[in-house]
Amino acid sequence: MQQDVHQGQDETENQAGQAPPKQKNEVLEWVKAIAIALILVILIRWLLFKPFIVDGPSMQPNFHTGERVIVNEILYDIRSPQRGEVIVFHVPSEGRDFIKRVIAVAGDTVKVEGDVVTVNGQKVNETYLQKAIDQAHANNQLYNDKNFPNEDFKDGKVPEGHVFVMGDNRSDSTDSRMIGYVPLGDIVGRADVIFWPVSDMEWIKH
Numbered sequence: 001m002q003q004d005v006h007q008g009q010d011e012t013e014n015q016a017g018q019a020p021p022k023q024k025n026e027v028l029e030w031v032k033a034i035a036i037a038l039i040l041v042i043l044i045r046w047l048l049f050k051p052f053i054v055d056g057p058s059m060q061p062n063f064h065t066g067e068r069v070i071v072n073e074i075l076y077d078i079r080s081p082q083r084g085e086v087i088v089f090h091v092p093s094e095g096r097d098f099i100k101r102v103i104a105v106a107g108d109t110v111k112v113e114g115d116v117v118t119v120n121g122q123k124v125n126e127t128y129l130q131k132a133i134d135q136a137h138a139n140n141q142l143y144n145d146k147n148f149p150n151e152d153f154k155d156g157k158v159p160e161g162h163v164f165v166m167g168d169n170r171s172d173s174t175d176s177r178m179i180g181y182v183p184l185g186d187i188v189g190r191a192d193v194i195f196w197p198v199s200d201m202e203w204i205k206h
Contacts (some may be wrong), residue, residue: 052088058167068196073189085206088188100165100175108155110147110164142171148177
């Protein structure tokens, strides 16, 4: 009789001190799910997309210092950059990355004279700059004071495997007019979203 009482007490203690097997399994499954989710986020974050911080005035009025953008790193593994797209690329001579706009691609002939940009003899309709250009003209000024071709780069035809880029702030941008054509292998990806500050958050128009 005494033994039965002790056994009953042991069973009660075991039940009180240990979680039921079902509850343990649920907790373990949640831990696994969270771990998998974190791994996926890290993989997507580092392998597919990359944050980039705008530094300098070269892309004003469309981008400003301190803005953070999401760069799509896989798009150009699928296709080549296209005219009008905003890209981030390595500049080995500068030891850093630049953000600029693609103006011309391989095989195109590009010419920049003042505020007129032509590709293959056709004027480029730069709607993303028109307001800034109009304001400069209203003050009897040119928006751009750096032309192309120039003394440093006399050939206006974009070679295979390269693109021609310019900053939106034409008179205050170090771009293909100074550093030459950008090799496709140096391109990090396309800037797709401004995500910070929140007040500037938007999908980037290309």
